[in-house]
Amino acid sequence: DAMVIQNPRYQVTQFGKPVTLSCSQTLNHNVMYWYQQKSSQAPKLLFHYYDKDFNNEADTPDNFQSRRPNTSFCFLDIRSPGLGDAAMYLCATSRYPRGQGAHEQYFGPGTRLTVT
Amino acid sequence: SQQGEEDPQALSIQEGENATMNCSYKTSINNLQWYRQNSGRGLVHLILIRSNEREKHSGRLRVTLDTSKKSSSLLITASRAADTASYFCALYGSGNTGKLIFGQGTTLQVKP
Numbered sequence: 001d002a003m004v005i006q007n008p009r010y011q012v013t014q015f016g017k018p019v020t021l022s023c024s025q026t027l028n029h030n031v032m033y034w035y036q037q038k039s040s041q042a043p044k045l046l047f048h049y050y051d052k053d054f055n056n057e058a059d060t061p062d063n064f065q066s067r068r069p070n071t072s073f074c075f076l077d078i079r080s081p082g083l084g085d086a087a088m089y090l091c092a093t094s095r096y097p098r099g100q101g102a103h104e105q106y107f108g109p110g111t112r113l114t115v116t
Numbered sequence: 117s118q119q120g121e122e123d124p125q126a127l128s129i130q131e132g133e134n135a136t137m138n139c140s141y142k143t144s145i146n147n148l149q150w151y152r153q154n155s156g157r158g159l160v161h162l163i164l165i166r167s168n169e170r171e172k173h174s175g176r177l178r179v180t181l182d183t184s185k186k187s188s189s190l191l192i193t194a195s196r197a198a199d200t201a202s203y204f205c206a207l208y209g210s211g212n213t214g215k216l217i218f219g220q221g222t223t224l225q226v227k228p
Contacts, residue, residue: 004158006158033215040223041220042219042221043159043204045215045216045217048214048215050214088156090158090159094214096214103164104161104164105159105161105216107158107159109158110156110157
């Protein structure tokens with residue numbers, strides 16, 4: 001089945017130790033998103049790729065970086081995790097032909113990040 | 117704020133009852149979407165309603181949109197224990213950015 005896959009599902013890292021979360025998709029969607037979601041809060045968009053074009057949200061900390069080496073894969077790098085970065089990180093994809101409005105987003109199961 | 121505001125924040129009902137959740141917003145929209153999130157999981161898309169539509173149905177789900185009042189509602193009929201989840205409205209603005217802005221969500225508990 002076509003899907004969005006996130007690995008690992010649970011990640012524990014130490015304060016200040018770089019960590020990478022991965023996302024892959026078999027939907028062949030052109031847009032990929034990374035969200036941060038803290039307990040009982042709305043998902044907060046960190047950045048998204050429209051094809052290869054990277055779009056960073058204005059309030060996303062510099063500590064968060066992303067890479068999209070090809071259509072199928074996208075990575076979230078947290079360079080120096082702090083305790084406040086503990087959260088669920090959600091990857092999503094969408095098919096978005098420019099000028100036609102956003103279609104629905106397909107989410108992965110998320111990666112729960114713990115910072116010790 | 118572009119974010120939708122959801123009401124109520126939490127809702128507890130008995131199995132078989134209907135559940136209604138509301139979403140109000142302040143900006144103009146291209147479409148509005150509803151998502152469900154089971155505890156500790158990713159979000160699942162439920163329904164997309166465009167700004168020129170007033171009502172959409174999908175199984176036991178009914179979504180209405182009133183652009184004059186800038187509000188939408190999600191009705192789940194004949195609820196089941198498996199409907200227990202958080203429900204989020206998400207706005208796609210008219211700015212054609214490809215981004216959704218999610219509301220804070222309504223937590224629904226359906227008691228068997």
